[in-house]
Each structure stands twice: as structure tokens, then as C-alpha cells.
Amino acid sequence: MSHVCTTKLWFRFGSSLTELAALLHGHGLLGDWDHDYDEMYEWIEGADASRPSVSLNMWRQHRDGLAFDDEPTHVYVTVDDTGDVDTSWFRVLATTLADGLGCRVAIGEITNPQAEDYVYDEHERVETRGGTSA
Numbered sequence: 001m002s003h004v005c006t007t008k009l010w011f012r013f014g015s016s017l018t019e020l021a022a023l024l025h026g027h028g029l030l031g032d033w034d035h036d037y038d039e040m041y042e043w044i045e046g047a048d049a050s051r052p053s054v055s056l057n058m059w060r061q062h063r064d065g066l067a068f069d070d071e072p073t074h075v076y077v078t079v080d081d082t083g084d085v086d087t088s089w090f091r092v093l094a095t096t097l098a099d100g101l102g103c104r105v106a107i108g109e110i111t112n113p114q115a116e117d118y119v120y121d122e123h124e125r126v127e128t129r130g131g132t133s134a
Helices: 017-026 087-101
Strands: 005-011 033-037 041-047 054-063 073-079 105-111 119-126
Touching (some): 005 087, 017 054, 017 087, 073 087, 087 105
Antiparallel strands (some): 005 073, 041 054
């Protein structure tokens, strides 16, 4: 029986999303991926390199390809068969992001009740191994 679970992460960093994808690809957490954007959002979609049932959708608002300082980058991880990955995989993903990007990464729920502002409910925070980050 197949199940679907979604885990959401967010963080702030100023580099390009392609740098983010290259980081995850280099650690085997992202296989082939697609990058696209429109006037408001930039996004990357792909799957875990060794677990095709794990898909990643990474996106953020931008202006001329540059991230807004006050807007986080979102990562939605969807697993279409929960037997394929355990919760430690999400911590590995968050730690890889925190260490590789030099930023703190939050894991939790993101909602958009009024279709205007996002509401963040942080369940866990992962810091860089070097200590507190921006």
C-alpha cells in the first residue's frame, strides 16, 4: 500500500537556486532536476538520486533572479511510499543544507491561509555544524 507524506523545510540564503540544486546533487540527495521561473517565483523540481519516490520542490520569490532578503526559500519533500525513507533522511537533508549553505534550516509546517502571507510553524531547527548561522 502506498502512502504520501510531505515534509517542509525553509531557510534564508542569497545564492542561486541552481547552487542549491548542485549542492544536493553533489551529496546524492537530488538526481536530475528542472529549473524554471516566472515573474514572481523561481523553482527547482527533482527527485532523490537513489529514491525516485522522494520528490523535491524548491522555490522562492525573486526579483530579477535575486532572492528577497526577508523571504525564505521553501523545500517541499514528498514521499509517495513512506517505507522508502525514514525520518532521519529529512534530518540529513536539513543538515546538508545548513552546512552547505551556511544557514539555519527549519523543519515544520507552512500554510498560506489568506493567500497573502505564509505562516511558519517550526517543529525543529538545524544549525550549521560550525555553530549559529544567520
